[in-house]
Every structure is written in C-alpha cells, then in structure tokens.
Amino acid sequence: MNVQFKIWRGDASGGKFREYATEVSEGMVVLDAVHDIQRTQANDLACRWNCKAGKCGSCSAEVNGMPKLMCMTRMSDLPLDRPITIEPMKAFPIVKDLITDVSWNFRVKQKIKKFKPRPPDAPDGTWRMQQEDIDRVQEFRKCIECFLCQDVCHVLRDHQMHDRFIGPRFLIYAAALEMHPLDTENRVAELREAHGIGYCNITKCCTKVCPEEIEITDNGIIPLKERVVDEFYDPLGWLWRTGKRKREP
C-alpha cells in the first residue's frame, strides 16, 4: 500500500516537514521506507544507519513523536491511514535532516574514570568471576549507545542541562564500571558532583525507550543513588569511614 510520510528536512538554520509517499510491503521497517525515499526521491536526505538489526544504535529518530530505532520499528505497528512523521532527536543540536550532533556524548564518556581492575587472581594473569556476579553488569553492557534515553530525559531535552548532568546513558555506563566485580576505582564523588546524578528524579522515561530493554532506572540509577547516599549522607557510615581512615596510618 502507498503510505504518506512527513520527514523533517533542514539544518541548524531551520527547516520544515516535507511530504513524501512510498509503497510499503510486508515486514518493512521505518528505515526501509526512509531508504526508499532516499533512493528514489531525495538522494540527499541525511540519516545515519549501519547494521539495520538493532545492534549498532545509529538510526535513532522520533517516529510519530516517539524516540525509536528506525530499523526496529515495523511499519505494521504504526497507523498507516495518516502520514507518519519522522524527525531528528530533540536533545541534541541539528546537523541536517534526521542527523543530530551527538558529539557531547563522546566527550562526557571520556570524563568518567576508566576501568581499573584489581590484580589478577591467578598466576597466569587471569581473573575468576562467577556468572551470577556479572549478570547485572552484562545487562548494562548491552547498551548500543543509540542515545534515545538521553533524548527523552527531560533534564537534557527540556532543561538542556548538558553541562551539569551526564544523562541516563552515562549513569548506566558508570554503574557498569562501579558494579564490575574487578573494578577498584571509586566514582561516587563525581557522580554526586560533576555528573549530577541528583538531577535525575526517576521518572523512568529512559527505561521506557531503551531498545535493549535495560532496566536503566531500577537496576542502574537507583542503586547508584543509594551509593551516593551511603557515602555522603549516612552518619553511621560517615563515622565508620572517618574512624577507619584514622586507623590507617
């Protein structure tokens, strides 16, 4: 069947929705339709994509107002009797058409302290970890860096607090490091201050849009918030740590 699309075209100086129509056949996803339009009607329509199988996280966009991977959004799941709108993510500056400048995310990651393992457990330089101790970390490491969670987070999207808050993606990244059984680094102080974990008021929008179904809020952010509380606001913990520091010469 022939389906109508409204695709945002433009750049940093402005733009508007342009109308297109293309044939939709069984099994098609939104990215297929965008590619058809690109191939036949708008060679210069800019969009990112790579794997087309939900593994690389390149084709993030807002489809009918919902943050989605275009490659994993089936046309048959959308109402086809009215135009499908496709527009770029809102939390990042526009480059062109469906492409946004996501470079901020790469800069943020660089500021998070890197993995620092404990000395190897075995003489051959290897470690031992039990599967049940890494299940949680593996959940977080499923992240494909599509940045849809960043896009939907109101602290970034509505309040533009990119300089004070690292966003759900990097809270999950920090959680994966903090909960890594081999890691010896402590990132709690930065999480509280430079990374702005307190700005998250756990509305769980990030969890809802995660294409990898990571429990970002419940399994990642809340436990991190608890660590911050334990370290900075728990008086008994504070006394214990102070005492311990004194005993250590």
Next chain:
Amino acid sequence: MADYETFQHDVLVIGAGGAGLRAAIEASAAGVSVGLICKSLLGKAHTVMAEGGIAAALANVDERDNWKVHFADTVRGGQYVNQWRMAELHAKEAPDRVRELEAWGAVFDRTKDGRILQRNFGGHKYPRLAHVGDRTGLEMIRTLQDHGVHQGIDVHMERTILTLLKQSGRVVGALGYDRERGRFLVFRAKAIVLATGGIGRAYKITSNSWEYTGDGHALAYVAGAELIDMEFVQFHPTGMVWPPSVCGILVTEGVRGEGGILTNKDGRRFMFDSIPENYRAQTADNEEEGWRYCQGDKDARRPPELLTRDHIARCIVREIKEGRGSPHGGVFLDIAWIKKKIPNAAEHIKKKLPSMYHQFKQLADIDITEQPMEVGPTTHYVMGGIRVDSDTQMSRLPGLFAAGECAAGINGANRLGGNSLSDLLVFGKRAGEFAAQFAKENQLGDINGNEIENVAHEALRPFERSRGENPYMLQRDLQETMQDNVGIVRNEAEMTSQLEYLRKLWERASHVGVSGNREFNPGWHTALDLKNLLTVSEAVTRAALERKESRGAQFREDYPEKDARFANVNTIIWRGEDGRMNVRLDPLPEMPDYLKQVIEEMK
C-alpha cells in the same frame, strides 16, 4: 584551488572497527601520535554486529585445546591456501589478546569455575569461542573504544578517505572529507594502517552495512599495493530470508553451536547426507552423537551443522534448487527442538541467544523458542584483501599497513567462524606496533598539492551533473549482477559477461550526478563509493576466473573439483602502469616442517 584543512599524525589508522581500534591503541601505547578515521560514529563499525564469539585456544572448557589444534583447524578450513605464518601467529597469540580484553574491562560469559566460557562453532574441534551471549562484537568494540579514548588518540568521526598520498613510492598521507560539512581534509602521516573491513555491499543479499564498500582494498590497490585471494568471498549459510526487507541479516552460527539443526521441508537433517571426506573422521554420523557433542560430551564428534560455512552454504543452495526448501526460499534452522532434550529450553535459548530471539520476534514475528527460523546464504565476509607481510602487516608499499578483513592471508579459501574477531585483535595489534616502529624510523613526507587538487576536483564533479544518473540505481545494478554472476555458484560464461558489464558500469559511473549540497549528503557519498565497489567487484571476478577449480568459498560449476594445479597458489591482483587490472598466480610460501607435522598430528 581546493580549500582544505591539514592534520598531522605519526600514524594514521583508517577504519575504527576491531582491527583499527586495536592498531590505534597499540601504536599510541608505543608513544607515537595517532589519528583514527571512522567512516561512521565511533563504536558503530561493523565489528559491533559480530555475534558468536572470539576464537582462541584458551582451553578453559576442553583442556585438550592448544594453538596447534587451532592452527590445524584454521588451515583445514582454509583448504591449505592460507599464509601459514599468519595462521600460526593467529593461533598462538589469540589467547593473550582475549585475556587482554578482560584486563580492559570486557565481561565474557563464565565457566562454572569462574573463567572465560567458550562455545562450539563450525570447523573448530573443541569449544573455543569466548563470547557474551550473541553480542560478542559489541562487547569487543565497546571495550576497545572505552580503553582507547583514554589513550590520547585523535578520533575523526564521519570522515571518508578518498585517496592515499604518496611520495617516491612511499605513503605519506591521505585526502578525505568530513561528512558534516563536506570539506576536504589532508592527513599527513609517517605510516598508515588500513582497517576498513570488507566488500559485502558489492552484493544484493548481504549481512554487511552501507560502509562495506571495499574502501581500503581500493585505496591500497590504486596506490600500488597488491590484493590476494579476492575470489574467496564468504557466503554465510544462515541469513534471514523473510520478510524481504530483512533478507540477508545475519543469524549467528552460535544457534548451531548451541544445538540448532538445519532441516528441509521434509523435516530431514540434510547435512548428514554430505560430510566431506577430510571432515568425516571428526564429524558425528548420527543425531544422538551430535547432540551429545553440543552438551559437552568429550567423546562425541561434532554434528554436521558445525561443518565449515562454505560447505553448509552450498548444501543449503542444493536443497533449495532441488525443491526441498522452505516456503520463502530458504531452509529451516531449528533451535526450539532442544526442548525435547532439556528442561527450561525457552529460558536457555533466550539467555544464550538473546539478540537472535529479539531480532526474529521483532522483525519476523517468529518466536525462536517455539518455531524454526527460515534461513539462506548471505554475503558476509571477504577472505581476500591487501597482501601483507605476515609478521608486520606491511603491504608492499613502504609505510602502508593493513589489518583485519581488508588484509588477507590468515583465512585462505574459507574463514572459520570466530576467527575474524581474533584476527582483528592479533593483527590489529601487530599492524599498530609495526606502524609505530616505521613512524619512529621515518620522517613526514611532502604532500603534492596538484594531486590533492585533482582528486578534490574529481570528487566534486557529480555536483556539476545534477541531471546525471542516480548513483543508487547504479549501485543496485552492480549488486544484482554480482549476486547473479559471481555469487555462490560460478562459471566462466557468467563471469566473463560480468566483466563486460562492469566495463559499462565504470562508464556509467563517470556520469552519475547528485543533487543538494556538500553537507551530509548520502547521495554524494554513494557516488564516491562506486569507484571502490567497482574496483573490488572487478578484482573478485578476475580472481575467480583465474582459479579454474572449486576450493573453499569458490565453487565453479564448470570446474567442480579441487585441482592440484591450484593447491599451492594464490591469485594476485595488481594495477599495471597503464591503469589496467592484472591477475597472476603466485606460489604459496613453503610451510616449515614443524607446521606440516602439526597438520599431520591433527588429521
């Protein structure tokens, strides 16, 4: 005069997948400045799609495994036309490269005693693939990326290299452009590592992304390096076939490693019908033994579904051609059947193959814990590539190195699953190490302004032809004809006609036009990629014509058997002074006796 910005690095790495990142990390650790060019965003390269695992003889699951077994498996799978030295280094060094990833934060699935778990895969005698469910590539690229960004590497994202710059026979830099603004960029470097991946976009049905247009192959070839083994293109036996829009998307070999079986429309496990002679001794001859192997019984031999990819792909094509295929032109791959064998099978499948579960559920409305999948061959990997020194990874052009899929030699006529990720690590590291050494021993060269002017001018010409031919249509015509004429089953007549057709496509390519401006213009990019796609397509076709036999991934219906005349040669492609593509056969380097003995012992 073309306007351009200039960057300067000791080592420039072109390509930011597993091999490029590993090379950049190594070069940077050696104390030289490193620039890393990404065609897409960092962390989105093709490595991210690798699923099954990294092959390395860690011997964590089966203590009988060691580098000798891995070496013998690799050259047997490659039909003995591999560069023996690369296969040896790869088998010996892969375990260290995997352990190193763990030290950098990778979190592999574990054995019961807490070590890195390994799984079964096609052509590997013992369970050998370190993995994370079926998203091992993501784990690997993320680990390298996160480690690399703390090393002071200059990352250039969304940039494409158009040509390598030379000075008196040596590579001294590269000219490219940035996608965001469409501006030209000059990178001066003392050494360059190509790590651009494969050529799968030359075919219609492929598991490869838009990036896989043979850029490194073509850049090196045009600059004067040689290509080797280009006839060997791997068609992965299991790609999705339905619905049409997802045709070609990979279904990991891990499905078969976990016990998945291939059946035809009559429900017959057809892989038992054709076990090649050189694998008969190590392959199960009944279903029960095959299942016991998948369950870790060390006395059992592996099921025929874990034979090499070239062979399985051909068997699937045979079933389909002879009318025993599935409704949508594939065969059935069934993992759900294991519920007859183990309790909680559905949970087990979801745990071991989470992204396959997700992919079929979301894209095809198939629950793989309940129903079989429909699969068929998909263009997946090129064994051929830039000819390099086995130890240093340097091409015959001084200062030009290559690693990973765009380099060649480790895999011979067919690659074993899992050997790609380990190849990226082992030879990425080596390329980085020796490129850094070359950079320390050499000075920056001079850049020729005229050359830049010419290439930049040529790159902009499609804009002068806004009414010229649509580059996407030309790309489609190339993909369809390569699929039909130089695909899984080949013959002289079709390939000769394809050479003639390629000549026409070259002509058409000089008339493509693009609309819009230079800023993030995928039409323009498609137009620029055509030259690389046509170059590698011609190289594959010429090499395949030259090898008048069937071996590994190359199947010639006009020469259906292996031929001793081709048992000890590689095809070499190089560019003549007149700009024409030449092909010749070079003898394989003589394998030393200690390795011959290893092969003998492992028979």
